[in-house]
Amino acid sequence: MLRFCVLLALPCLARSDGNEGCATFTRLSFHSAVVGTGLDVRLMLHTEKDRACAQIINSTAFGDFNVTKRTTFIIHGFRPTGSAPVWMGDLVAGLLDVEDMNVVVVDWNRGATTVIYPHASSKTKKVAMVLKEFIDQMLVKGASLGNIHMIGVSLGAHISGFVGEMYAGQLGRITGLDPAGPLFNEKPPEDRLDPSDAQFVDVIHSDINALGYKEPLGNIDFYPNGGLDQPGCPKTIFGGMRYFKCDHQRSVYLFLASLRRDCDVIAYPCDSYRDYRNGKCVNCGTAHTEPCPLVGYYADLWKGYSRGKGLQSTKAFFDTAEQKPFCIYHYFVDIISWNKNVRRGSITIKLRDKDGNTTESKIDHEPAAFQKYHQVSLLARFNQDLNRVAAVSLVFSTGSVLGPKYKLRVIRVKLRSLAHPHRPQLCRYDLVLMENVETVFQPIPCPRLQL
Template sequence: MLRLYFLLSLMCLVRSDTGETCPSFTKLSFHSAVVGTGLNVKLMLYTRRNPTCAQAINSTVLGNLNVTKKTAFVVHGFRPTGSPPVWIEDLVEGLLSVEDMNVVIVDWNRGATTVMYNHASSKTRKVATVLKEFIDLMLAEGTSLDDIYMIGVSLGAHIAGFVGKMYDGQLGRITGLDPAGPLFNGKPPEDRLDPRDAQFVDVIHSDTDALGYKKPLGNIDFYPNGGLDQPGCPKTIFGGMQYFKCDHQRSVYLYLSSLRENCAITAYPCDSYRDYRNGKCVNCGISQTEPCPVLGYYADNWKDYLREGDPPMIKAFFDTDEEKPFCIYHYFVDIITWNKNIRRGSITIKLKDKAGNTTESKINHEPATFQKYHQVSLLARFNQDLDKVAAISLVFSTGSVIGPRYKLRILRMKLRSLGHPERPQLCRYDLVLVENVETVFQPILCPKLQM
């Protein structure tokens, strides 16, 4: 026990080469935000050698930074209360878990902490200049620009862009996590993040109607849930501070989910969120072998599919669950009806496996039109992926509260997985759905001619 206590004591006293005991992110108070703070940029290095105790580095001291490995710079944004970002530790841990790299936290809390957003915004180019001085030292010691990866959150995304411009777009990669919109919307490329600022620029837009940038800024721009209100975030001001920041921060948590092995969020290149929801954009390329882009850390695996002649900025849409890890699983529900008259309405589909696990999808974003002998393909989104479906239930609704109950006569229903096209497709024939009444049935394997 005494040896254990001694060992723990030594671990707590671990010091960086500068003599500082485990440098931490600057903590300031709301009072500091009110009176304002002058700019001071701190750089803190984490590696697999020191994953929890940072090492202070600067433009003259590289410390334990290995110039032969990838270096990820994490740059935060506006801090109106002075508190450290709550996601920093998770992001450092996640990045080091997926790759042996250098992770540099760029702490410019002194400068970002102010109640005057424009004051923080005005310091972004100065932060970029400090980072360039440090990267110049790295280059002098043998680092390649290909190995520089900048992850910028809100204002930090534009800081990353400014650094990229200083190197004529030769940085390896920039990821923008909901780049700041106020004071940047409508600005020319030289005054904001731009797809030419790195060899590959990917952006997640999660709050385009408030704190985030509205239009595309990267080689590929991801719009979760259309880029607007995120599921699970407060819808009214009664949600407190979360009402103001939840949508904006969701981009960070979606990126974090990509660092976990159990969640690979697939996105679908599309002209609009509506087209995506209507199932018009599930083929991600010309060939069937071309994969769909995935969100987050591994998004750059898709850069080889950005062909010449493509639009310089690809928009990709997807939906998420309201809780971590946010993954949604996509299926097509193909329905052929034999009603004499046209029926318009929505479908709710529920899946159940032999273990009793259930998952449900309400396809009600806009009414579907069912015509006799016409196939309607509906994109269903589930928060669980059931490998073997034992039972399916369907509910048809026209949305009418009063009036007669309509019937939807189904000639054939087919369920097929988009994420796992190799799975058997499931069918059912000759069903009659009474409006607002759940119909449960056991599916059968579709004939191979339909597969």
């Protein structure tokens, strides 16, 4: 909660409104946040017809709105400084890149701009009522509830849920991007986003220990890096404003990355992050199973979900890289050892291709127990996907600084890709790993029949 409390006290440079010509997002100053703002909801329509110029629309003026197309509403959250969301333009453009649709930015900056978070939170149901008035007129003109997708960020996720509840869960989809936690935690379903608010509700939780909501809220709930500290985000207050908002905003940037599809961010349904890290929940996506769910825009393609029926609170975990496109490539490292006594420790594995590209994974979240003739399967996560692995290196460590150095005697090590299960599995036999010493070897294709 430190980040949440301090965030409210940080000043920001003043910005003024600039609404001449094409409609632009309301820009207010920190002074406006201090004195408070009354609620004023503006709907700004973006279409493929004129991407560079948004139109103000309302329940009596539809402009170029086309009721036969899909409509995606983008709803922001708390704005303690009055500034416009830095990600808004990219999100609008990304959505229009994937489909010719109506993109409606719900600008409630006048209302969300305040240093007193409860004041902004108290206006969420009023924003939902404004949206209902507009959607009612959409329906009159021939639109379909099933063709509506709401993307809500922080407080905006709960606003989406309130709208969905007004239509008895018949909206096509709601995406919650790190739904707000403060003042919503432990609230009943009618006072927050919940799985019954749309035909499909997907949620990304990226800051569950501060600004976000911890418990599941959707049909499928994604927890990047366990939903806690996100790679690449500052770990201390010395990171400035990024310390307070980086984890919270990571959900938005994960969704943005999914629109570009430079790579697919894959998640694994699981009961806990620990089980995922220990490789107990990576059965989907293999040669004889259904594909794993994708994070972000294409989450509703997951075969585990049936439109109109849905699933209740399936949790899915995954790790990410520090920077976009955030993808991680998973391998299982299977090690059979023959030490007489149990050896406990961690493994660092590095891959190199024939061009010299390297990628490394430290599997050190908890010590593995290597027992004689027993296979230990470790889940390795790499930032790069190397198609042809030419060399592998392993480092074994017990983590002991003052104690004796140990050896790990390996009968066989096998490397198998989860992202590409049809790739040949790679093996090496009869290795002795000296503690904290890198052992490099060239792998060979594993025999088809393994003992």
